[in-house]
Amino acid sequence: MQEEKLILVTNDDSVSAKGIHALVEVAKKFGKVVVVAPDKPQSGMGHAITINHPLRLNKIDLFGEVESYACSGTPVDCVKLAIFEVLHRKPDLILSGVNHGENSSTNVLYSGTMSAAIEGAMEGISSIGFSLADYDADADFSATKHYASIIIQKIFNVDFPKNICLNVNVPKLNLDEIKGIKICKQAHAFWADRFDKRIDQFGRTYFWLTGEFSDVDKRPDTDLHALKNGYVSIVPTLYDLTAYQEIDNFKNWNL
């Protein structure tokens, strides 16, 4: 008899976000689900961990019969706490998201959703981050749920490679408008940052990050290109940041 799979679900938009509830609905079809997710929005937290103050973990009742906890920390804190203090073992799968908003291209570095998946890969656990290209709190996750099911089904039937996780992005389209799935490279595209600079009620200056995303990568096989053309993008994503192709070059510097 096959043992039931244990699936951890987390995100960075908090336990209240519609996206994590959509993901839990899908996950339940594949095994026993436990939710450990932030108690407040943690977007843009990247791979941050909480080291200078303690964390809280509160049992909540927001996911029906699914055991679930709200954590005061970051998405990476949630993964660590889930493994070591909630599950007391490594789950068979970590699902992070569904994020309200795209995490394609270099956004992977800022994304708490993806950092939770990367932390899972570092623990040797099959891990997937899901994001929908729609920031709306009431976004329609039905197409994402369809594709999440397909991808999770596949994962349990293949050998998932070590040392990587998956970055899945879904375009803001109806299910029948999506053309399929493309395996992609992370686009080299960047935010053209700008700060909204204002004076507060006490006469002091403050700055608030804003800007436009600028796609300068003309390669046809990037995640951004796939999304723009109506495909779900999957980027196999590393935690090893070594620029292997540059090592010989630097050795020639004779430092």
Place this chain on the structure above:
Amino acid sequence: MQEEKLILVTNDDSVSAKGIHALVEVAKKFGKVVVVAPDKPQSGMGHAITINHPLRLNKIDLFGEVESYACSGTPVDCVKLAIFEVLHRKPDLILSGVNHGENSSTNVLYSGTMSAAIEGAMEGISSIGFSLADYDADADFSATKHYASIIIQKIFNVDFPKNICLNVNVPKLNLDEIKGIKICKQAHAFWADRFDKRIDQFGRTYFWLTGEFSDVDKRPDTDLHALKNGYVSIVPTLYDLTAYQEIDNFKNWNL
């Protein structure tokens, strides 16, 4: 006449840390230095950015004649604010650190020091993160200063590759005990996490991250191996997390 180089210095241990003062001393030999660094410790913040509330930037007088600012945000916020609101142009070099404590191996993902350098690489700026394997607030940075000088000197005399930055770690040794510099790969080594679980004065449970670092990577050319053997390690470090070698494998999944 060669134009004076503009060098941005930041860190994650805050403007008060001894390490950033050591790095500014070195940087001053190579050009005009401007400091924009966190106003409080931001260790473990990874690539976090502040999007849900505004940032403050205060001119300070902690670095003698060097123009310097304390920022209420993360190290990545500091780099963004420095470029767009302080310098109003890209500097010729970004130096981050010197961190009090090692940022070798997978610590690069958690490290605010290294995320500042990675953000610099994303802006197309030559960027280096420096860390000393000594957490002491009063650590001896003299060997680090020696090697930082050598590396910065080299950078201004070669074509620095696009899309990468450097992760430099210095062992806790006297200068005459250090054997030289090794160009390395990021070790695949991980924290064996543990949480210190206690009950607070109100009877509620809290968790505090702790653990031991466990080196399971037996390759002889990793940063951890170099440091253990008395070398300064340099890992050329990417912001492109694509697992290129896995793309064909995933295409064969026929999703």
